[in-house]
Amino acid sequence: MAIDCIAKASQIGSLDEKKSPLVFDASVFQKEKNIPTQFLWPDNEKPCPNAPELPVPLIDIGGFLSGDPNAAIEASKLVGEACEKHGFFLVVNHGIDFKLIQDAHISMNNFFDLPLIEKQKAQRNPGEHCGYSSSFTGRFSTKLPWKETLSMRFTPQEQENHKMVQDYILQKMGDSFCGFGKVYQDYCDSMNKLSLGIMELLGISLGVGKNYYKEFFQGNDSIMRLNYYPICQKPELTLGTGPHCDPTSLTILHQDDVGGLQVFVDNQWRSITPNTQAFVVNIGDTFMALSNGRYKSCLHRAVVNSETPRKSLAFFLCPYKQKLVVPPKELINRESPRMYPDFTWETFLEFTQKHYRSDEKTLDAFTNWIQQKTNC
Ligand SMILES: C=C1C[C@]23C[C@H]1CC[C@H]2[C@]1(C)CCC[C@@](C)(C(=O)O)[C@H]1[C@@H]3C(=O)O
Ligand SMILES: O=C(O)CCC(=O)C(=O)O
Ligand SMILES: [Fe+2]
Numbered sequence: 001m002a003i004d005c006i007a008k009a010s011q012i013g014s015l016d017e018k019k020s021p022l023v024f025d026a027s028v029f030q031k032e033k034n035i036p037t038q039f040l041w042p043d044n045e046k047p048c049p050n051a052p053e054l055p056v057p058l059i060d061i062g063g064f065l066s067g068d069p070n071a072a073i074e075a076s077k078l079v080g081e082a083c084e085k086h087g088f089f090l091v092v093n094h095g096i097d098f099k100l101i102q103d104a105h106i107s108m109n110n111f112f113d114l115p116l117i118e119k120q121k122a123q124r125n126p127g128e129h130c131g132y133s134s135s136f137t138g139r140f141s142t143k144l145p146w147k148e149t150l151s152m153r154f155t156p157q158e159q160e161n162h163k164m165v166q167d168y169i170l171q172k173m174g175d176s177f178c179g180f181g182k183v184y185q186d187y188c189d190s191m192n193k194l195s196l197g198i199m200e201l202l203g204i205s206l207g208v209g210k211n212y213y214k215e216f217f218q219g220n221d222s223i224m225r226l227n228y229y230p231i232c233q234k235p236e237l238t239l240g241t242g243p244h245c246d247p248t249s250l251t252i253l254h255q256d257d258v259g260g261l262q263v264f265v266d267n268q269w270r271s272i273t274p275n276t277q278a279f280v281v282n283i284g285d286t287f288m289a290l291s292n293g294r295y296k297s298c299l300h301r302a303v304v305n306s307e308t309p310r311k312s313l314a315f316f317l318c319p320y321k322q323k324l325v326v327p328p329k330e331l332i333n334r335e336s337p338r339m340y341p342d343f344t345w346e347t348f349l350e351f352t353q354k355h356y357r358s359d360e361k362t363l364d365a366f367t368n369w370i371q372q373k374t375n376c
Contacts, residue, residue, distance in 0.1 A: 024135035024148070025116050026230030038137070038144045039238045045143075047236060047269075047303040051262050054270035057082075058278055062093030065197060072204060079198070080205030083291075086265045087245075087298030088282035090275065091198075096190050101254060101276075101313075104187045107180045108311050112148055112228040122150060122172040127354050129153075129223060130168070140357060146238045146304045150226040154188040154315075156219065165224065188224050191252050191315035195220075198250060198281060199317075206291060208328045213290070221345070222318050223248065229260065229302065229310040240302035240310070244358045246284035247348055247366075248316035253280040258310040264299040264360075285363040286318070286345060292327035293339035299360050321346035341370055 022038055029035060059078045063071025082089035111119065116134070124131030126138060133139075134148045152165050165188050169181035199213040229240040240260060254276075255261055261272045261280065272280060282298040283291075304310065319325065326342050340363065351366050352358050 022137045022144075023116070024137050024144070026146075026148070030231055030233060032233070035146075035232065035234045035238060036144075038142060039135075039146055041143050041237065041239050041242070045239065045243060047239060047262075047301075049236065051269045051271045051303075053273050054263065054265060056088075056090050056272060058090050058092045058275070060093045061091050061197070061201070062095070064201065065093070065095050072201070072210070076201040076204035079201045080295075083202070083205070083283050083295035085296070086263065087288075087296035088263060088280060088300070090272075090278040090280055092275075092278045094194055094279055096194060096279070100183070100186055100190060103183045104254075104313055105256060105311060107183045108150075108226045108228065108313070111150060111180065111226070112309075112311075119148070119150075121174075122169075124151070129349065129353055131172070143239075143242060145241050146229060146232050147240045147302070148228045148230070150228075152184065152188075152224045154192070154220075154222045154224050156192050157189065184224060187313070188222070188315065191224070192220070192222070192317075194252060194279070195222075195250055195315070195317040198252075202287075202291075202295070206294060206328075206331065208330050212328055216290070216323070217249070217317060217319060219320050219323075220317055221320050223316040225314045225316065227302070227312045227314060229304045229312075231306060231309055232304040233306055235304045235306050238304065240304040243299060243301045243360050245288075245297035245299055245360055245362060246282065246316060247286065247352050247358050247362050248284040248318050249286040249290065249345075250317040251280075251282045251284055252315045252317070253282070254313040255280065256311045258305070258308050260302045260304060260310045261312070262301050262303060264301075269301070284316070285366075286325055286348065288363065289325050289340040289343070290327055292331040292336055294331060294336075297363065318349070319345045321349070340367055343370060 059075055061075050064075045079089055119132045122132040124133045130151050130153050132150050135144050152168055154165055163185050166181035166185040169177050196214050199217050200210040203210050203212045255274045257274045257276055259274050262269045283295045285297045288295055288297040322344055324342050332338055348366055356365050
């Protein structure tokens with residue numbers, strides 16, 4: 001069966017059944033001279049020391065957000081050039097309240113500083129994408145990332161009492177996390193608004209109009225992820241997050257000031273210098289399909305260090321699960337035939353959670369998987 005061969009090939013589910021999964025407790029591992037073998041990455045994927053910095057233009061979207069049509073055209077041109085070349089850009093004057101960003105980082109610190117037993121109240125269940133995960137020790141058995149994550153599901157507030165993120169945190173962590181839940185409900189609402197603004201710029205730049213993608217994502221079923229990368233005594237042997245393209249549509253990432261994000265551009269890993277005033281925005285696989293391959297899903301990874309823990313906030317914009325991912329007809333012609341099959345995000349997400357570990361070729365593997373299932 002297609003699923004079996006994909007699963008075997010992708011190391012998901014290949015845990016040694018006789019042993020319970022390793023529990024990643026960085027506060028214990030950090031005291032060891034060496035790191036567990038499960039966290040060692042192959043030589044061809046190990047981080048290169050001091051990847052050269054990539055100078056990335058800051059796209060000022062303040063004028064666009066204030067309704068200036070000329071600024072919208074100028075910003076959409078810069079966004080389009082970046083997305084055609086390597087699939088990411090930085091935005092400033094984004095309109096997101098800096099105190100909210102600061103509160104989100106403080107709340108993240110408070111969560112990851114908890115004892116493991118407390119964090120495990122939000123433990124991620126197998127096959128699900130929400131909850132707390134310490135290094136995915138329950139999902140993979142090799143090339144484990146040196147990180148802890150907390151992921152939450154977000155859908156826009158259509159009714160007054162719809163506060164999915166806040167309700168989830170209260171349910172999992174209890175009343176003492178009421179403030180945490182409110183901060184991340186507000187943060188996700190802000191990310192949703194910024195994402196829809198960026199979708200306007202992407203629609204303009206692709207020539208399909210400012211409302212095409214904005215309306216496509218007006219309803220969305222997105223993911224808010226907190227990445228916490230503990231100090232590592234052997235940072236040159238492991239990775240915080242392995243090389244991958246986000247399978248989602250659009251990622252809005254806020255790095256802290258430690259540094260560790262790297263992108264693969266012109267056949268070289270390049271570091272993205274932290275800028276806490278900016279958001280890193282990258283195209284994911286699903287938007288690459290929605291643009292019929294015109295815009296590139298950005299290959300990136302995160303490295304760790306032996307001095308300071310690093311944190312990043314990643315908002316992953318995703319369509320409603322059952323919405324069919326099909327590019328607009330304007331982007332399909334004789335010179336640009338369809339590049340990817342129709343699919344739903346629900347199927348793609350299930351593929352990444354149950355059958356394939358996202359890497360640099362997830363969308364191609366998913367396309368093959370769909371075709372094999374169709375031919376079975
Ligand atoms: C839909 C998703 C799967 C991952 C989180 C979001 C978007 C990025 C994906 C991921 C970060 C890519 C690298 C591998 C991964 C397993 C990880 O290191 O976290 C991926 C996430 C996941 O499958 O949980
Ligand atoms: O932490 C980072 O800088 C990148 C994280 C990332 O790529 C992800 O969570 O998809
Ligand atoms: Fe990513």
